[in-house]
Amino acid sequence: MPSIYSPTSASLRDYLASHSHLLLALDTFLLSLRLGEFNNPSYSDTPSRPNEIPGSPSFRSTESGELKEETKEGRKVSRSALTLKAMELVRSIVGTTKWTSSGELLIILEALGRLFHSSYAKDPCLSNTIRRLMNLVRTVEEDLKTPQPTPGALSVNTNLPLTTDPGGVPSGALSPPNIISRSTSTPSMTSALISQPQNASTDLLYSNLERFRSDSMAESPEPAGVPVPDGPLNPSNVEGIAKKLPPYFFEYKAEFRQMVMEGFQEVIDDLEEGRREINEQAGLHIHSNEIILTYSLSRTIEIFLLHAHQREKRQFHVIIAEGAPHFGGHVMANKLSSKGVRVTVINDSAITALMPRVNLVLLPAHAILANGGVVAPSGSHLCALSALANKVPTVVVSSLTFKLCPMYPHEGQDIMQDFVSPAFLGVGSESDNVDLICPVHDYIPPELIKLFITNVGGVLPSYVYRLLSEVYCVEDPIIFK
């Protein structure tokens, strides 16, 4: 029975060697990441294939009829679809291979994460999903250690801040309290009161680690110095994040596999549910006779608006910035107007001119960052700025399930930036002194954003960090390198 020791693509392939069909599935997926349909020139729901882009010169001449066709084509590669496909792949790999312990499973997941990352997965939703799953595995493992609540745990619970959303925090999206406290406070105690685990001598380390883990989780302590089991794997002979894992992650537990698979299913459901929970808030934020400005194309915003229009019977007017050079806005306009929403399409440079008459700016998100900033289609920063200048609230509508990223905007504006073919600009130049670039994203700093409308309710930018600590474990890699 092969077991995997290090999260490298090579060792993963060896591990999968006996399952050729899995390997094939994996490779085809990676290919489609590199060159294929998923490599979207713009963001989420725009068609992936360059020549399907409404922006290609043909668009302006052709009438809307064909466009809808094209975008239907395009939708099959929307990011939620991408994430789902990735999830299915991961599940089939985890489901069919013969790993024995949570530690091993974590290594597999990390390996997959790295593989996706190295396959030009500019899209953060993949690594986010992997991170979620890793956290899930840890959670299950901790649960199996039969936690029994004590005053300490309660105090942690009571410290759970409330969301700004009256509805409170839907439990669906949040992990149980003991994970919250564990995942967030483990490192705090370890680093605050002893040297980092990996630097300390193993025996003392484990006794300490155990104790701090447990005392931070306020569980009853176990006898110091748990003996390291000599299973197929133990922390001393693995690589990657698994090195930091305490020994009990490498013990075989009968019920573990089944629990994990159930957890996976939950995550998948989450992905599919996401939008419904968002739409439920449409009534709270969109009122009749309002003028709403949105930028380019977003499936999430589209159905959000449609919900407000059809279910909540709100009569409002939507101004759509066309979002050059991909012109997702034109598609958006067709979709909304065909459902009876009143729509005005403007060119991006007219945003500031129309902002004074706007009541609300809705923006889509490519990714939501740890500091509450947002990566959005290029040009939306402009919207947010002019909205601020006119004291119009900017609201970001997005599902958190796979867009919430644990990283900060190190690179400033360049975070997660990708440059697609300048051919989209539709201009060329003879001269070598002219550079043409076509960036697809903008980074919008948190102070420009009033509110996030997410599948866990309304969230303030300053509160995002908290959600992070609930879905991800700090010990998991922020970037799968």
Place this chain on the structure above:
Amino acid sequence: MPADEVDREDIKLQAVLLADSFTKTFRPASFDKPKVLCPLNNVAMLDYTIEWLASSGVEELFVFCVQHADQVKAYVESSSWTTAIKVTCVKDTTCTNPGDALRELDKRGLVRSDPFIMMSGDVVTNVDVREALKEHKKRHKADSANMMTVLMKEVPHNSPLRSVADDLIVGINSNSNQICMFESRKFKDSNVQIPSSFFDAQSNICVKSDLLDCGIDICSPDVLARFSDEFDYKDIRKQFIRNSVAEEEEGLQNKIFAHFLGSTEYAARVHDFRTYSAISKDLIRRWCYPVVPDNLPSGYERKFAYEYSRHFVYREVKGNTVVARNTQIKNGCILGANANIEEGGKIASSVIGNDCYFGKNVVIEGSHIWSNVKIGSNVKVDQSIICDGCEIKEGAVISKGCVIGSNCVIGKGIVLKPFSRITCSANTDEGDDGDDDWSDSEEDEDVQEDVGGGEFESEVDVVGEDGKGKLWHPVVTDEDGGSSEDEEEWGEGGGEDWDEFVSVESQSIGFDVKGANARKIKLQSGGDLDDSGGVSVGGGDDGEGEGEWGGSENDGDMFFEEAHVVGRQKGVDVVKELRDLCLEHDHNSSFQNLAIELNSFKFSQNATYEDVNCGAVLAVAERVKEGLGDEGFSSVAKVLSALKKELVLWTELFEKCTPRKADECGIIVGAERLVCLPGMEKFRAGGGFRFILQTLHDEDILSEEAIEVWKGRRVKGEGGKDGLELFADQSVKDFLEWLEEESDESDGSEDEEEEED
């Protein structure tokens, strides 16, 4: 028939990849490494193509290798790309051209999928081919004659992605996208033809000169069969496609269609070093997204990872690349793994391979440095390519357009002349005719580049005492039968003007394409029309025209006859018209007027000065004839003296009509035809032709250059039967020898200069 259609459907998609472009244009780099394994932006070209094929759903791939077959095989087997595609090597070192390759494939009967993709291993693209496949299937179902779809991209005529000599003109029926003409224009032949029958058959034909042939075809297996039938087809493009589309007979037709790339799709083929660097630039500038330097093909991610930073600078991040603080790396660079660059360097728009070391204050611009290269301090490299394992010692200067083969060493302070190619490979030109290619477009015409010039330079004075390597020259052609065939191929150009577009220079980085194109168009339109040639319809009516359309691969003899036959207006014989004009001219009025008259006619008919001169000479002959009457014509001497008188009279006109030396050829041609006129047999027998040349030369009507050019063409076997016979005449040979002696040193080196500017 429909039955086997059906079961063909479910055969998984296959592809054929020609891992050998059958050209010389990548020498000396291709001496010890097959072209397809050469790195483009630190990725072997082959990997781009295989990755693309895999991602477009190809499940089985046959890599057909000829040159360095073992290397390719080894590479394919060793590399660890995705399991999504099954790659098999087909090895046959006997093939000398794509035609043979396809016949071989047909013999082995490997290719079963209908359709299958056929491409060469040096193409970089991000095309989504699925749609094209669908269309092709539909068409093929409808009519089994629709057997091929050629992918084409609209690219400005002067784009750096074209090889300079490439002058593709395509006729397309814009209703069906069927190709009805596929011509590559030649020097002096500014015309292309479409059989008029096509117009009855199918309307709405548009002729485009802005199409780039991507080198990707979707074929039905019948194509292979077709090649087996036409056993003499060597090239896919210049013969199979060209002739197929020109076929007028319904039923005999193999219909070929074009698929145009979307505005944001990219595809280009590495013809030579110039296009190589152009494509590399485009990838760096992300025109081929998602095929960009920071998105490596499968398998590479294990060893490398590139990160994009501003101003198109890509750095390898897995290895430890060290760049000194004050070294500038500007607009569009790639830094490979473990590169180590000392202080004071300036690196602009260049690609640096893995494990390179650069000393202090190196200046590198627009160049491609492959792996394991060691460059000393204060070295300057400009628009050159330095292959694996080279060493450039301190202070050396590599001027623009150089190519330095693997493991060469350039000594201290050496300054390389522009466009010099250095190699130290034992594998010399004689040895490797294997990858020579007579048919693959104009690429290998560097062969002819230094007829006359190109004396061998010894190692030391090129690369210095401490250097290693010798100057590499393309094969110098000789008249022996073996190579005569391809002489015709590359001979089409003819004249030193044309050499410019098929020389080593034109295939090196830093060649001034814009200027060249301007000059080329001048040439093609006889130096007057600024647009690119004319299109004539129904050329199929006269004998020579047929010959041009015929299947024979030697379109060499297109050249001369066309010069006076292939009509501007249908059926107009320009030379004759010109002659008559000259005859109408009376002696009292100045030649000035005549010159103007001729010129204007020339414009109207898009003729060339050569035609004018030719006509003039004939006119002269006519006059002489009148003067002497038939009996006078019997004596060679008389005729000669008479001719001489007349010619001298006309000198003024000739001067007016020869802006360029080459145009004087017309005079010789005139003389040729004059001696071949009926009634001139005696004169001809008496070596009259030689004497005419003599006279013309003595009277300075004819310059050595002109004679050289003319000679050059005859050597290449142009000029039709008469011309060649005359040329073969002993007396003419004597004359030429005498000429040689008279002006020895002023040879060859001259046309070099003319190309430099």
Place this chain on the structure above:
Amino acid sequence: MSSLTELSSPFIEIVLKDLLSFMSSPSHSDVALPVAAMKVMLNVIKRSKAITMTGLLQELETAKEGMLGLAASKDICGFRSHIPLQSGCELFMRYVTRSFYEMSSDFELCIKEVLLRGETFAGMSLTARQSIAEHGCEFIREGQVILTHGYSRVVASLLKMAAEKQKKNFSVIVLEGRPEGGGARAAAVYSEANIPVTVVLDSAMGYAMEKADLVIVGAEGVVENGGVVNKIGTYALGITAKALNTPFYVAAESYKFARLYPLNQADLPRVETGELRFADTTLPGKLEEIDVKKDLITVDNCVIDYTPANYITLLFTDLGVLTPSAISDELIRLYA
């Protein structure tokens, strides 16, 4: 404070001697104040004869009071606030009590365990700085200009890691950092790590800011609302940064988190330092010290100020990168 009377002043004497010797000993030059405090408290426990947790805690409390008293009266921290001292002590006491609960209220066992773990404390501040550097240097990019104030060991280790480990090319502008002028030392350290440094006067803050891509400062204390207490001038720096829209980062170890909630500068604990040398350099010849005896001249020689949270972009701590608003959560967790 009835308990205080029982414990005699000699007790405090020992404690203080302990503290001072610890601070002065060269071997611990690299150890931060709070860590020193914890060491002292460990020694207290070693010496203690208490047999109940309450008794022990009383002793520790007294020791803390003593140390703070000393810090407030004499300048032992060298132009620094004693907030870290306080936070160190409190964290330690909190920790002792917690491990007491853990050990299911077995006093003896608890003491043993505490002493055992105490061994690792010395290395603590180093490892903390290490992990801060790891988190922080991600934010530094090729070719940036970084503005920093005075000398801070955390910032130094962070910049060093970026320059030496990650081989990034960037340059630093250092403010002089009066009164003690840590800028000079900082400049020396950075040029040591061959990072180009420019030194400017504190008053050149605004001038230098427009050159800077980001600001990184250390902190002496991080308070509940996410604001920081740091060397005088930090507040002004924060305001300038905000005005010019330059990111303002603070690097601080988690043991500097203090349970304070200052609302303004006046709320800060007063720190006694030596007289400020306040001279008129325009006078010819010798520098003329102004005569502070004159009753109309008062010298307010403040050495620390408080920078409110809204001027801070992010904090780099050994718990990871935190937004100011995340601080209170972490504090609750630490002192829970």
